[in-house]
Amino acid sequence: MSDDQQSQSRRRLIKSLVFVPMGAGAAAALHQGLPNANASATAPAEGKPNPYTPKFFNAKEWKFVIAAVDRLIPHDEHGPGAVELGVPEFLDRHMQSPYASGSIWYMQGPFLEATSEFGYQGKLPLKDIIRVGIANVDAHCVKTFSSKAFADLDLRMQEAVLKDLEGGKIKLADISSKQFFADFLAETRAGYFSDPSHGGNKDMGAWKMIGYPGMRGDYLEWVKIRDKPYPLGPVDLAGRRG
């Protein structure tokens, strides 16, 4: 999707989120959570992320996360985007979970090279794959695009970088670009679609978009209906209706 298809207000929201000036003002804005005061003043009609102070990601990483998830799942005519549904918050919270520290992965060496059929064979747990990957991608962008970090590129360039990461066309310093991209995309999707209690999918917006009834868990009366769309909206783990 191109920048032109986005609404003016949407563009203002994203810009207000990612172009946080570094320094005391930025620190204050991050401390208060995003978006900063200026973004609140120009709050767009389609909603804005709740104030959230990242605890895992630092300021540079946070800029990357917001920019990247907005490209992976943009706001568009099909439904809400990752940023407005709180996927950055999900990612920050998820990176602090035991899972992201490798609690259920086999993490012992030796670490040998193997073909892709054998999956990830490196020594990093998920949180470090994400962190190292972000630093590597930003370093690549700074080197390639006149000192601009990923978040500072225009949207088309960001999409081009993501495509190249996905296809393994960019050689990152410390990690396979394909591996980083696959894990980052999987995490982004998980945040977009998982229960709102995990920080993303605010107001069940992603479920409403695809027509997923969430945690209803009871379709005995509907399984034989053939001629009508399922009529009920989603329910989340907390019992809220979307």
Next chain:
Amino acid sequence: MAIVKEKKDAVIVGAGWVGAIMAKELTDAGLNVVILERGPDRDTQTDFAYPRVIDELEGSVHRKYLQSLAQETVTIRHNLSTVAVPKRRMGSFKPGTGVGGAGSHWSGVHFRALPEDLNLRSTMEQRYGKKIMPAGMSIQDFPVTFEELEPHFSHFEYVCGTSGKAGVLNGKVVEGGNPFEGSRSREYPLGPNPDYLGGEMFYKAAREMGYHPFPIPASNTSASYVNPYGCQMGPCNFCGFCSDYGCLNYSKASPNINIFPVLRGRKNFEMRTLAQVLKVNLTADGKMATGVNYLDAGGQECEQPADIVILGAFSLYNVHLMLISKIGPAYDPVTRTGTVGRNYSYQNLNRVSLFFDKNVHANQFMGIGGGGTAFDDLNGNRNDPTKSGFVGGGVIWARQPGGGPVRGIATAPGVPNWGSDWKKGAKDAMRHSFYYEVQGSCMAYDDAYLDLDPNYKDAFGRPLLRMTFDWHDNEIAASAYLVDKAQEMCKVLNPLATKGDAKKPGTHYNINQYQSTHTVGGAIMGADPKTSALNKYLQSWDVPNVFAPGANAFPQNNGYNPTGMVGALAYWCAKAIREQYIKNPGPLVQA
């Protein structure tokens, strides 16, 4: 020094289906029994309660109900000349942990074996001659017949409240069921579940193609049910959370719902959870087991003496324990001698997704793990290898175990993985697509086996189990043939698009993506102690007070899911222990 516990008549490793069945049967016989389960205790009301249990992030990303690979995993390589690397993340197969084991997070598909599956080698040789088998294919007959197992298949279905329709009842073909199945002594305890749209469409297409579709036998209850042990089940409500999840509704059969309620509280039964068994202890001459050593919840090493040791762990870990404990000679793929590790095989699963427009309400979110429609026209004896080009067969089905967006939405061909077009593709697919699966058999080969890894250890300091496995030409040919048949059926239904994944020449086994948890073999049952680890009663040829009645016992894998067969083998084994072994301990078959 290990803390020595009070001696039991029998110690059982693992609280899955095998552990539960053996504990029930052996306590019924008056033995004092203890189960050692590596994971936590689990029960429906406490651990599978709605809605918490169906959190997709916890169940399908954090793998809450599966084994943590941080403690134990396997290493994998494609052939003998390469170095194996660990399965670091959960992928192609999903062992469970905790009370219920894989029997709590399975789907519920509950097949028996076909009669000819049990004497596959001799059937092939009689019909097509010995040359039909390619070099290196090491398939064998089971040393037990369908007729011997029939009462046990039947009993297990009644324990599980299996829903289905008989196809052959007391020798007579019955309309509506599978006409190719072995003769049943009685109907299923419950009738079939209602079918989904995808299953109905599959049924129509199969009939048009001249196949014989039937409802998949499902241990997901189609009605309220009380099993022979007095355990109550409620009708399945299609919640869409079977695979990866415990059942919130007392509807999907599990050891937790169907057996353990009658065991808990029995004076001659004890369950110890968070008890990691490390090895089976043998006498100095290695000819008898004296019990097992395990780590208790606090990490203390304990010794549990027992007269009988039942290995009821996941198939791979049964083999691991036998290798670690030196129960029987390890298989050597070069000399083709030794028995433990021999004939490891898997399942040849392939999927075809069908995408429709918005007036086809497939509603993937509704689901029932075992429900749907299948046909066996290309399975077992119906497949002629001289025409198809492969030995074995497979079942083709439309199954809808329930899809959620975190588990993944399969999108139509050409849809990218992200961006606006992906959003549109996911939206279109969620409610208006479904899939067919081709679940093929997997033959055994001289070079597909299990042994101990020389480089990697588990969290307890033991060598990991090493798996040497890759797809052989026979299975690649089967995949291409069966997926092609499934694609032909798709055409009858006029979908907007289809997406299939037949294996191509040169396709290697991939450990990343989920394929099937049906990993079998490695400690197989057989008639010859030179080529099998277990005799026809699932008793170790080498250490006769050790029994291992799991999927490890399959000499090769048929086209069906293994659970029905595993349950029947456990009851068959228990009967032999109760009626023969207890009175006269020792080898039940003379080598």
